[in-house]
Amino acid sequence: MKINMYIDGEWVEALSGERKNIINPANGEVIASTADGSVDDAKKAIKAARKAFDSGIWSNLSAEERAAYLYKIADRLEEKATELAFLETLNNGKVIRATTTADIPVAIQTFRYYADQVKELKKESYIRADSSETIIIHEPIGVCGLIVPWNFPLMMAAWQIAPALAAGNTIVLKPSELTPVSAFKLFEIIEEVGIPAGVANLVLGPGSKVGNELAESLDVDKVSFTGGTKTGQSIMHAATSNMKKITLELGGKSPLIMFDDVDFEAAVENAMFGIFHNAGQVCSAASRLLVQEPIYDKFVERLAERANKIVVGNGESENSEMGALTNEFHMNEVLSYIKSGIEEGARLVCGGKRLTENGLERGFFVAPTIFADVNEDMRIVKEEIFGPVLVVQKFKDEEDAIQKANDSIYGLAGAVFTEDMDRAKRIVSKLRAGITWINSYHLAYVDSPWGGYKQSGIGRSLGSAGLEHFMEMKQINIHQHVKPVGWYAN
Template sequence: MVELRHFINGEWTTGSNGEKRDIINPATGEMIAQAQEGTAEDAKKAIGAARAAFDSGVWSDLPASERAAYLLKIADKIDEKHDEWTRLETMDNGKPLREADADVSDAAQCFRYYAGLITKPHGETYEVADPMQAMVVREPVGVCGLIVPWNFPLLMSVWKIAPALAAGNTIVFKPSEVTPITPTKLIEVIEEVGVPKGVVNMVMGAGPVVGKEIAESDEVDMVSFTGGTKTGRTIMQAATGNLKKISLELGGKSPNIIFEDADFETAVDWALFGIYAGSGQVCSAGSRILVQESIYDKFVSRFVERAKQIHVGPGNEENVEMGPLVSREHMEKVLSYIEIGQQEGARLVCGGTRLTENGLDKGFFVAPTVFVDVKQDMRIVQEEIFGPVVTIQTFKTEEEAIQLANGTKYGLAAAVFTVDGAKAMRVIKKVRSGITWINSYHPTYNEAPWGGYKQSGIGRSLGTYGLEEFQEIKQININLQVEPIGWFEETTKKKEKEKIST
């Protein structure tokens, strides 16, 4: 049995209360590991270690080139362990091997990207009134609390850890309590390459306990969280204690707009990928498909036909295209939303059930699900389900498509399918979403910013923007003529001037 422990001040340690949490393979329901159940006390120790390390300058004072060298070593180690980590990610999260394989590759490349970026700093100098020179430099924020979700256990960890370390911060990292295996492996690699003690600390455990302590602590300068909007709001409120910097990547209910002039099979194929990749457990999933009226019936028919052909099963089996949901609890939540949709009057035309045949009964599998005849105010249209459930709506005009697309509290992602480039750009510019695609769905890159509008979050991950989230901007003004300013005259000189004037 694998035992997962906290990593605090360079030491692997058990929790202060000795409690453990069972880690379950979602494809089989079997326990595959036990993780320490962190407490507020454990979090405080990790925060203290990170604070001491930052204040000592053991990491932040290193030249950017030296920090980059560490990041490159981490990337090389990930490559060495690629196959092992791919299997572990599939076992822990349930996603098919081909998805896990891509995540591990992207994780290594993310470290390489930020290793390169931090050695090419950009600042500004300003031509101001003589005799002054003004300039701007970027410095690390300080102690950063990083809290990640379970849907991309490794990759989401890297999206935060790589830029935070590149910028010179120290970190307190909380992986999801549901999927801590590959995040723990990442910390092992960080220790292996020799990152100084106290720079990277990890505490496992529940969000309302460990995450709460991180968000509330006055010793933490920033908290970066990816997860649900409700939890993000709680973290934002907790962070007001010391007005710490926050970065929140939250929920989505993203529209996929398909016009009648789109390449039909291309639109269907990408729409399937948009919702069923990751079993729909993706914040940017295209969970609302909006189809122009003239091709609506044809699209629904073809989409359902294709959805029924998706091979669902354990992620480590050959040819599996969609894996299980991450836990029994989450499966029950998704199934409850399917029931809600039917109660609301939406028509279920595909899936809608837990899959138990062919040996799937011990896992947490839900069939690809499609609802039609939905209304904009239905909960299944407005609320994030985070599973393999899609609604398909119809629209008549470009204006109506935009109105429906923007008709939720979220604004994370959106896509448009059309061969009319001008129309695509008109619609994309009016859709209130932070991540958009034209004639595709889901591809994203380390070089480009990731984040949303409205209640989908605050701030951005990835790209130069992702690095800037973990930096403070400092203005420096230099006096090039070192002499008294003479703003306030000395008393004796004032009196002499008064005598002369009289």
């Protein structure tokens, strides 16, 4: 598969002519060749988006007209759903059951949701005592740079593209240089449905060059970034060049609080899903499990038994329950965290190694890993690992659980499991996190805002907030006739 960039309505090579290979993380095989862009390619894409926005070719369309394009994109995604799910698995390493049941369907839902939302957006109007009128309207921000990660390539792209286009902006999308395949397929659809040239642009290349240019450029009015907190801080700093609007969805070290009154086996399975789904490569992963003292030892033992039975394998297999990590560099980072946990004295309950048997030797597989008897000062407790590594802590009571849960620089997500709904609601109200669950984990809905507190980010994706973050609000005050102010004596 040959992947190029899509700039100003044309498929183009990188200006340098450079290309790079994309590999399947399950077996190391080359699956595609992609244009490897740089700063000049980003500038070219930004220029096209700027020209298209200033022309009004997109922003001057009615909300209904823009929505019609989004519906068409959703329809074409649905027609190609099987192919897209396979390609996402091939490129990312995740299991096919996830791309089939979640990643692709959610992307489709997102385009339809924002098509509906923008059509329903109404202006506000207020009549004043002096018979003047104030109208509040929403307008597009302008050129939006969208930087999306490698863990949910198509879904995260949809989360940003759909509201940005619905609002009337023009866009430059930069997918991860590791996982550009589904973005390429999405832009083939964007071309097919006839979105005007320059409105939607795809630029490929490393974040240090392409992403930084999107953040720094004076011609970009907003940048939206999903990824690690340190990179998010760099994006935020670069965006001060013209005080551009920013949305940052960053890291997490999310707690799952398990009380001793839960359905034991169901709770164990939910804890597994909270951390091992997508091999732990989820910003909101339940990577800190807090278990009440009376069931702590039994829970850790049973969790390890179940984790050791997880079917780890090539994501293309319907039997696989956990796939490969997306790239070799990241796998080695995860393994270094595991080594750190052992050196700092945490008890390794299960896993803790790269898997290289039964056909996995060429892939980037890490065994489901659980540490117990940890303390708050350990790196594996404090820092985001972004892999299939769980740390388990014990707690005494509500107060202790809340204190431990909030003891983090992050505040993306959190959950509590208990049969006592009053207790659950008390705890959720005190969790410093933007996404919370009671007796479930990882469920997400396109109509509800997604984002975090503290160093987990700024702003929200999804829901009505996701659309508002791509729009400016304008106040218009109307007097039918000019009247004297009556302020000055002469």
